[in-house]
Amino acid sequence: MLEINNVSKTFKRGSEEFVALNDVTLKINKGDYVSVTGPSGSGKSTLLNVIGGLIHPDSGKILYQGESIYDQNGKYLNVYRKRAVGFMFQQFHLMPYLTVIENIRLSCFEKSHGTAISDYLEKFSLVEVKNKYPSDLSVGEKQRAAFIRAIISDPELLLADEPTGNLDPRNSGILMSLIGEYHKNGGTVMLVSHDPVASKYSNLNISIEFGRI
Ligand SMILES: Nc1ncnc2c1ncn2[C@@H]1O[C@H](COP(=O)(O)OP(=O)(O)O)[C@@H](O)[C@H]1O
Numbered sequence: 001m002l003e004i005n006n007v008s009k010t011f012k013r014g015s016e017e018f019v020a021l022n023d024v025t026l027k028i029n030k031g032d033y034v035s036v037t038g039p040s041g042s043g044k045s046t047l048l049n050v051i052g053g054l055i056h057p058d059s060g061k062i063l064y065q066g067e068s069i070y071d072q073n074g075k076y077l078n079v080y081r082k083r084a085v086g087f088m089f090q091q092f093h094l095m096p097y098l099t100v101i102e103n104i105r106l107s108c109f110e111k112s113h114g115t116a117i118s119d120y121l122e123k124f125s126l127v128e129v130k131n132k133y134p135s136d137l138s139v140g141e142k143q144r145a146a147f148i149r150a151i152i153s154d155p156e157l158l159l160a161d162e163p164t165g166n167l168d169p170r171n172s173g174i175l176m177s178l179i180g181e182y183h184k185n186g187g188t189v190m191l192v193s194h195d196p197v198a199s200k201y202s203n204l205n206i207s208i209e210f211g212r213i
C-alpha cells in the first residue's frame, strides 16, 4: 500500500542543521499495525508527517498505491490527505472556536460521513458534550473527539503521533482499544507511542534513532 524509499529530510534553522530522516526505507502493507518508538528528536513525527503528505522530503519517494505522492499535480496531495489518511496528535489540535460536533464535521465531505457522526458520538460517550467547546472537555473527551475526526471519513491509514501522551492510564486504554478496533475493521495504523500496550496490537515495530530505522 505504501512504500517509503530512501527518504531524507534535514531542517535548517539559521546556520544549524537538524537531520530528521536519514535514508529511511520502509514498506507498509494494508492492514498493518506499525508501532514507532525512539528517543525525542529522533525523527518520529517527521516520518509521520512525510507519510501524511504534510512535509516534502529533501530526497526519496513515498509511493501510495504505486504513485509517488509528492510528484503528482497539485490537487493530488489535497485528495490524498483528505481521503487516504487520518491524523491524530498528542495535543489533539481541535479547533478552539468550534464545538465537538463542528470539529468532527471538518473531516466530513460526503453525506454518509455526516450521518455516521451520531453513531460515533454515542459509541464514544460524547453525546452530552457534542455542543461544547474543546476548552470545556476533559482530556479523554478531547482525544476521543479527535479520534472521531480522524476516522469519520474512513481513511485507509491512521497516523497517530503520541495520541496517548497526555492521557491517564484509563483513557489511554480506552483510546488504544478504539484504535485497535479501527485496525480490526481493516484499517492500517501507524502509531508513535511509548505505551507498551502498543506492541500488543502491532505486527511491525520500528525504532528510530538519529533519523534512521
Ligand atoms: N520544523 C522544524 N524546524 C526545525 N527543526 C525541526 C523541525 N521539525 C523537526 N525538527 C528537528 O528534526 C529532528 C527530528 O524531529 P521530530 O521528527 O519532531 O522528532 P521526534 O518526533 O522523534 O521527537 C529534531 O532534531 C528536531 O529538532
Ligand SMILES: [Mg+2]
Pocket: 044, 045, 046, 161
Ligand atoms: Mg514527535
